[in-house]
Amino acid sequence: MTTFHFELVSPEKIVFSGEVDQVDVPGAEGDFGVLAGHAPLIALLRPGMMTVYAGGQATKLVVLGGFAEVGPDGLTVLADVATSLEDLDRAVLQKQIAKMEQGIKEMSQGSELDRAITKLDHFKALDAHLQGTAMH
Numbered sequence: 001m002t003t004f005h006f007e008l009v010s011p012e013k014i015v016f017s018g019e020v021d022q023v024d025v026p027g028a029e030g031d032f033g034v035l036a037g038h039a040p041l042i043a044l045l046r047p048g049m050m051t052v053y054a055g056g057q058a059t060k061l062v063v064l065g066g067f068a069e070v071g072p073d074g075l076t077v078l079a080d081v082a083t084s085l086e087d088l089d090r091a092v093l094q095k096q097i098a099k100m101e102q103g104i105k106e107m108s109q110g111s112e113l114d115r116a117i118t119k120l121d122h123f124k125a126l127d128a129h130l131q132g133t134a135m136h
Helices: 090-105 111-132
Strands: 004-007 016-020 024-025 030-035 041-045 048-054 059-063 066-071 074-079 083-085
Touching: 004 030, 004 048, 016 048, 016 059, 016 083, 024 041, 024 059, 048 111, 090 111
Parallel strands: 004 074
Antiparallel strands: 004 016, 024 030, 024 048, 041 066, 048 059, 059 083, 066 074
8 A cells, every 4th residue: 555644743742653554534524534645735623533554563552633734735734723542631621621511601693602602512423433443
């Protein structure tokens, strides 16, 4: 299989940089997979799981928003927060969910409220997925 360069960057550090076979990305408009030779693309990310396939291994990473760019040099993901599944602190994630829920209670009707509810739903789905993963 042909490989391509993938880089995952958060404000704190470069989380991953290397040659990969495939990356599955949690896009705001739906999940998508990237292989070598993928058409150019820029996509917003939703909070979710990113799976990186390299050398017969699959690595799960958690991203909490950002964007992905596929170009001639490969895939670059600039994430608001990015960490390995093992390093994610679920307590911090759950505090963020509680904070978002409180903020929504104080908002008035409108498109801003709709966007906040959608974002909260993504965070809750990620938390539920992580709870299911931890139980296996």
